[in-house]
Amino acid sequence: MSRLTLFYRLILRPLFREPLRTALTVLAVALGVAVVLAIDLAGNAAAGSFRSSIETLMGDSDLEVTATGGLPDAVVGTLATLPYAIRVRPRIQDFVTVVATGQTVPLIAIDLIGESADQQIITVASGEEALKYPGNLDGVWLGSSLNAKAGSTIRLLINDHVRDYTVRGVFDDSAEGGAIVVMDIAVAQNELGRTGRVDSVLLKVPDSPPLAEWQSRLSGALPAGAMVRPVGSRTSENQRMLAAFRWNLRVLSYVALLVGGFLIYNTISVSVVRRRPEIGIVRALGASRRSVLAAFLAEAACFGFAGAVLGCALGRVLATGALKLLSATVQALYVSSRPGAIELTPASLVIALLIGVGMSVIAALPPASEAARVSPMEAMSRGQREYATRVHQGRDMLIALGLAAGGIICAVPPAIAGKPLFGYLSAILLIAASALAIPAVADGLLHTSAHGLQKIIGVEGLLASRSLIGSLRRTSVLVGALSTAIAMMTSVGIMVGSFRQTVTTWMNDQLQADLYLRPAGNPASDQHPTIPNELADQLAKLPGVAGLDRFRAYEFSYEGLPATLGAADFHAVQPFRKSAFLSGRSASDVYSDLQGNDAVVVSEPFAHKHHLRRGDSITLPLGDRRVPFHIVDVSYDYASEAGYVVMDRATLLQYLPDPDPSNLAIYVAPGFDLETVRAEVQKTIAGHDILIFSNRNLRAEAIRIFDRTFVITYALEAISIVVAVMGIAGALLALVVDRRREFGLLRFLGAATSQIRKLILVEAGLIGLLANLVGFVLGLALSFILIYVINKQSFGWTIQFHWPAAILVSSLAGVFLATILAGLYPARIAIRLNPIEVVHEE
Amino acid sequence: MNSATGRVPLTPVGQNHPVASLDRVSKEYRSAGQPVRAVDGVSLEIFPGSFVALVGRSGCGKSTLLNLAGAMDFPTSGEVRLDGVATSSLDDAGLTRLRREKVGFIFQSFQLLPTLSVIENVELPLLLAGAPGAREAAKLRLDWVELESYAARLPHQLSGGQMQRVAIARALVHEPKLLLADEPTGNLDTVTGNLILALLRRIATEQNTAILMATHSSEAAALSDVVVHMRDGRIEQILQH
Numbered sequence A: 001m002s003r004l005t006l007f008y009r010l011i012l013r014p015l016f017r018e019p020l021r022t023a024l025t026v027l028a029v030a031l032g033v034a035v036v037l038a039i040d041l042a043g044n045a046a047a048g049s050f051r052s053s054i055e056t057l058m059g060d061s062d063l064e065v066t067a068t069g070g071l072p073d074a075v076v077g078t079l080a081t082l083p084y085a086i087r088v089r090p091r092i093q094d095f096v097t098v099v100a101t102g103q104t105v106p107l108i109a110i111d112l113i114g115e116s117a118d119q120q121i122i123t124v125a126s127g128e129e130a131l132k133y134p135g136n137l138d139g140v141w142l143g144s145s146l147n148a149k150a151g152s153t154i155r156l157l158i159n160d161h162v163r164d165y166t167v168r169g170v171f172d173d174s175a176e177g178g179a180i181v182v183m184d185i186a187v188a189q190n191e192l193g194r195t196g197r198v199d200s201v202l203l204k205v206p207d208s209p210p211l212a213e214w215q216s217r218l219s220g221a222l223p224a225g226a227m228v229r230p231v232g233s234r235t236s237e238n239q240r241m242l243a244a245f246r247w248n249l250r251v252l253s254y255v256a257l258l259v260g261g262f263l264i265y266n267t268i269s270v271s272v273v274r275r276r277p278e279i280g281i282v283r284a285l286g287a288s289r290r291s292v293l294a295a296f297l298a299e300a301a302c303f304g305f306a307g308a309v310l311g312c313a314l315g316r317v318l319a320t321g322a323l324k325l326l327s328a329t330v331q332a333l334y335v336s337s338r339p340g341a342i343e344l345t346p347a348s349l350v351i352a353l354l355i356g357v358g359m360s361v362i363a364a365l366p367p368a369s370e371a372a373r374v375s376p377m378e379a380m381s382r383g384q385r386e387y388a389t390r391v392h393q394g395r396d397m398l399i400a401l402g403l404a405a406g407g408i409i410c411a412v413p414p415a416i417a418g419k420p421l422f423g424y425l426s427a428i429l430l431i432a433a434s435a436l437a438i439p440a441v442a443d444g445l446l447h448t449s450a451h452g453l454q455k456i457i458g459v460e461g462l463l464a465s466r467s468l469i470g471s472l473r474r475t476s477v478l479v480g481a482l483s484t485a486i487a488m489m490t491s492v493g494i495m496v497g498s499f500r501q502t503v504t505t506w507m508n509d510q511l512q513a514d515l516y517l518r519p520a521g522n523p524a525s526d527q528h529p530t531i532p533n534e535l536a537d538q539l540a541k542l543p544g545v546a547g548l549d550r551f552r553a554y555e556f557s558y559e560g561l562p563a564t565l566g567a568a569d570f571h572a573v574q575p576f577r578k579s580a581f582l583s584g585r586s587a588s589d590v591y592s593d594l595q596g597n598d599a600v601v602v603s604e605p606f607a608h609k610h611h612l613r614r615g616d617s618i619t620l621p622l623g624d625r626r627v628p629f630h631i632v633d634v635s636y637d638y639a640s641e642a643g644y645v646v647m648d649r650a651t652l653l654q655y656l657p658d659p660d661p662s663n664l665a666i667y668v669a670p671g672f673d674l675e676t677v678r679a680e681v682q683k684t685i686a687g688h689d690i691l692i693f694s695n696r697n698l699r700a701e702a703i704r705i706f707d708r709t710f711v712i713t714y715a716l717e718a719i720s721i722v723v724a725v726m727g728i729a730g731a732l733l734a735l736v737v738d739r740r741r742e743f744g745l746l747r748f749l750g751a752a753t754s755q756i757r758k759l760i761l762v763e764a765g766l767i768g769l770l771a772n773l774v775g776f777v778l779g780l781a782l783s784f785i786l787i788y789v790i791n792k793q794s795f796g797w798t799i800q801f802h803w804p805a806a807i808l809v810s811s812l813a814g815v816f817l818a819t820i821l822a823g824l825y826p827a828r829i830a831i832r833l834n835p836i837e838v839v840h841e842e
Numbered sequence B: 001m002n003s004a005t006g007r008v009p010l011t012p013v014g015q016n017h018p019v020a021s022l023d024r025v026s027k028e029y030r031s032a033g034q035p036v037r038a039v040d041g042v043s044l045e046i047f048p049g050s051f052v053a054l055v056g057r058s059g060c061g062k063s064t065l066l067n068l069a070g071a072m073d074f075p076t077s078g079e080v081r082l083d084g085v086a087t088s089s090l091d092d093a094g095l096t097r098l099r100r101e102k103v104g105f106i107f108q109s110f111q112l113l114p115t116l117s118v119i120e121n122v123e124l125p126l127l128l129a130g131a132p133g134a135r136e137a138a139k140l141r142l143d144w145v146e147l148e149s150y151a152a153r154l155p156h157q158l159s160g161g162q163m164q165r166v167a168i169a170r171a172l173v174h175e176p177k178l179l180l181a182d183e184p185t186g187n188l189d190t191v192t193g194n195l196i197l198a199l200l201r202r203i204a205t206e207q208n209t210a211i212l213m214a215t216h217s218s219e220a221a222a223l224s225d226v227v228v229h230m231r232d233g234r235i236e237q238i239l240q241h
């Protein structure tokens, strides 16, 4: 018999007879593939977007000079007068908010006079006249996607002030990945309050000597604090910073695929068991073991291929949603970005197909090789109709214990190259251990509970638990699929819940001021617009203001990774404040160490990334100098993954003399009414666009951002659960077909249709219950791995374990309910069977 | 036989009401668009304690008739009464209730549930009906078919004859008035089959249970009180012993 005929008879034809179940299996694979693809595409788009927003206007420059807090104008002069044929272009990069739309847009300031003389200005104005030397430097040039007309005015929020700017010109920004506002550099210095400084200088150097040589040559000619780096370093820094985040998200996205794998395993097992007689016949007719194996693997490959094709389309759709969620997270936690375009490349399609087909074939290997081992005699003998495949409970349980032990051991070693590889291995081993332990657990629990179930639920309880034991393999695989999804939901739920609680506690301890002020505009962790210091002075003198903390932040780069440099004055430190430091020392102790010294506190993620500890010393680039600092302590901090380095305000002012703070914290004096003081503050800041947050507002805002960050993980969890429940529905359909004779018989024995329905729903419910139990235990174990290994090694955050009880209970109950609902349609099919017809089928 | 009415009193007419009565019952199937009369105008009354054998060629409608008599199916025309209740007056739930109380089934292929133990199989009809004392009643029945020591076994650990005895115990556990048997000896050797038939005979006599049995075996027919010959869905001849 030709392989093709064999494949058609044995595999394809039966699939078309059960279109719904076939469709459910394909859809399960499709969702798994779609999630992986969507996360990948969205991740690329979210990370790729730095390139468009920040490297815009880089032109064909080779090197970039930057310094923390900006470069003095003089550096531009120094560079321009060096005896080399280099082209020098100063830049200021910041963000403005378009008042009309609330949209935050990059502001890029260039030397319009210098660069138009240079004839290089075209880099911005693809073909437009707009950026030619305009004669009038005031005003702004806008990207076309902002939909403004030249000659009109646009209202922009810059730092704490809103002003109308004349639109001098509009240029095509379609190649830039989004809207940009361009300004003359001198105007921008004025508007941003950064007189005498630029953010960076772009250099174009001759081809020889090599870039590295130019880098060191120019570094030598510049102040110590200035960094000379190849253009694009910032982008790769940002991408490196995002790597851990993306990596973890990607791992999470594979869970749905794993659940899909369980379902393929089950589908192929059902095929094999049902077709044992046919296998025997074709084997007797001379088909080889290998062709039987090949036939069933081909079945899996068909599911995989169909699923992957569908998954690619679905993934592209999901990617749009995922990108929205991702870019919000990236914006809140990492760096201002605009989502780039989602690019569905042939490579990503091919990878998606390979993943879909590969996963399916691997999942099908055990049942397919079992089919190949069927001897011609065995399969043709009677009594093989039951789904009674051998399950080696005891042996599997032993292996499970071994794997679990391995999983625990793997939780110990440190990260490899910043990636918690052993942590992942540990999670995989634990998942495998639970999958192998399920038959023994299910068998034990069902056996001991059968009579109890009969008492509580009635005879359906007994029948259901007996038939689940009777087809232990199928039961185990379904429980395995659903419990994996539940474990993921539980573990991530516990991790996020613990994280949330930790952050809340930390904020309660650390946010002690009554009012917080920052310039209006959308918050982003890498944007630090400022408030005039004179205004802060005025506020400090208001009646009822007991203390005022000024916080100033700069973005800087430390050993190839971006971070935030901050300075605070700690006049109003509360003595009762809990320690925020790893050492456990009191805040006032630590602050007195900071005062008057070149000393800093670094945040936990920063210390983690750069392997720093209390007592170490780090050299920070500050303005034009490089200054060694002593680390007096490491602080718990959950505000930014990039990390903070914080020093006393007076210390920072010595190196970066700009006194304008980015944030203010006001402490209301005892005996004064908060609302009265707030009204006073409001009056004082009139004319400035500054937001006031009460302590409660600020925390709520922070928690809102936190919650938004994890929406995508919830979405991933939900999809895994959907895949698992779909699989259960499909498996129950198969079960109804396989057990139709039993259902017919029960009708003969006096069962009402409602009892048949109840039986199937109870079976579904028991699968749900078992999966909840196993999933919860596994999830708890995985949550420890997530909190103490994977998260710690990826991000460096210390998270206190916490039970998000309400969420856990409700989501477990929800999954349980969904499983029962998954039984409704199969139950309907079972009820519609004609008992007379099915009972005599052999 | 009163061929004018087709009504056949199968047992001494007297104070007894029939357990099952079929009045000009027909059942029509559609197969491949063509109507097939599986049962065609059959009238029959079965009284308590009578052992009725249905014989006839394969396809003559025996099983169909059994299912009609057992309230598993509605006739296309005519009326089936079980213990005086017309099946056509009932909905599906009503039929189920009627079946639970009045009817027991045994089959050629025994039809035990493989995942339930022997005793659990036997008590199943009572459990499904939600009747109390299921375990005790099941034990008594098992005792009666002399299989009490097999109570904890699973069906696949029994011989064919033992399985059929378990099935009989199961069919009788709720003390039905009518026992329907579709070729109960068809899968058994002659000796074992005869044991089963003797058991059925005893049931009819000792328990006053009416038995309607479809069979191909002449031994089986010989043991019964009445033999109903069927052909093409109709009653061809009725022989009383």
Ligand SMILES: Nc1ncnc2c1ncn2[C@@H]1O[C@H](COP(=O)(O)OP(=O)(O)OP(=O)(O)O)[C@@H](O)[C@H]1O
Pocket (backbone or CB within 6 Å): A837, B029, B030, B031, B036, B037, B038, B057, B058, B059, B060, B061, B062, B063, B064, B065, B214
């Ligand atoms: N569901 C059905 N659909 C269509 N035709 C049917 C159906 N069930 C039975 N028949 C037809 O009705 C007729 C009677 O069938 P039935 O099963 O009652 O015969 P039987 O006497 O029990 O045969 P056997 O001795 O082989 O068991 C047959 O011609 C059969 O093909």
Ligand SMILES: [Mg+2]
Pocket (backbone or CB within 6 Å): B062, B063, B064, B182, B214
């Ligand atoms: Mg028949």
